[in-house]
Amino acid sequence: MKIVADENIPLLHNFFGDVGEIDTYPGRQLTSENVKSADILLVRSVTQVNEALLAGSRVKFVGTCTIGTDHIDTDYLQKNGITFSSAPGCNANSVVEYVISTLSVLSEFRYIDFSDLSVGVVGCGNVGSRVVSTLRRLGAKVLAYDPLIDQTDMASFEDVLKSDVISLHTPLTTDGPYPTYHLFNESVLAQLSEQQILINSGRGAVVDGSALKRKLKSEPGFTAVLDVWETEPNIDPELARLVAIGTPHIAGYSLDGKIGGTEMIYQALCRHLGLPARHKAAQFIASPPLSKMYFTSEAELSWSMHTAIRAIYDVRHDHYALRRTLGGNEEQRVEAFDRLRKEYRARREFSNIKVLLKNTDSSMHTMFKALGFNVKSA
């Protein structure tokens, strides 16, 4: 059995080593020649999987260790009897923590109190629904817009646009009744005031980058946060300098989320081949270095929250890392964008961290629980 895979899939050999012989390639450079004699193709989001890549190959299973599937021509796979699997929800908690860290960091520059904040979530699937529930449990007033699910709990697009913070969590789609390509175009962006904050950690092209750039130039007080960009890895350096926080598509890059994606595709492949799934992510992940934090009754609620969030994930590290790459020429910038992602550190999710509370009141307990920490009374 021959497996061709993106070299950036973590724990590839640990999970798939006993399933077949593995050849790895940089995901963006995979060619039809590379996959010609493969039975199984394993990718992340940077490989376009379509007729041009697969025609004439003997591939019978394609797995993407990611949530997003906009890089996969699923119609082509279906028509050609190729089994397909993605990893829904694998890194959803990581994206939620990106949004939380972003709001925590922005609260240093402008007044943000979670209990007094309105947030509009666009796209309420695995990621969006968790952003909604986390922020609601922290006291924020959250509205969600998603025309494709039960409308009972949903708000209108217009109402969501009035929120202090608007956070985008849709897939990138170009057809169907509600395409998301350039959903945030010039006229939608024009409805947002300088006091509002726009966060996009879905897919770059959901926002018209040129229109956003014009807005940021003419309304410098407007706050935009971008993790995803049109034309990655060749992002617009001018736009990247104008956003308040700009990161190299790493919102979903917690170690847990990335390895979770590999594990889900391993399980799907085992089902496809009728093999027992012997390996589990927990076998391979070490404990995080900072695994315990203590808070006592002297600690103030808001200080404790921001301290804990930023100790585990401070989005500014990723922002400054990208900023430092913007001065080079196009070739250097493209190389640096992918290098930041390839060499990304082991970032652990909040659920791995024990928060030990001593003589604190119940609001402290509720807040850490809402954030997803593993709360214990000391």
Ligand SMILES: NC(=O)C1=CN([C@@H]2O[C@H](COP(=O)(O)OP(=O)(O)OC[C@H]3O[C@@H](n4cnc5c(N)ncnc54)[C@H](O)[C@@H]3O)[C@@H](O)[C@H]2O)C=CC1
């Ligand atoms: N920045 C990053 O590192 C990551 C980005 N993503 C992106 O986030 C997207 C969302 O992830 P999940 O929530 O797990 O996907 P999901 O498939 O669970 O949910 C997406 C939701 O968006 C809704 N939707 C579709 N078209 C819409 C429209 N026009 N307006 C409003 N809502 C619409 C769908 O009905 C669905 O409920 C992924 O497709 C992926 O592109 C996902 C993981 C990591």
Ligand SMILES: O=C(O)C(=O)[C@H](O)COP(=O)(O)O
């Ligand atoms: O899961 C998704 O969808 C994502 O956006 C991934 O975090 C993207 O990771 P790469 O495929 O670009 O490594």
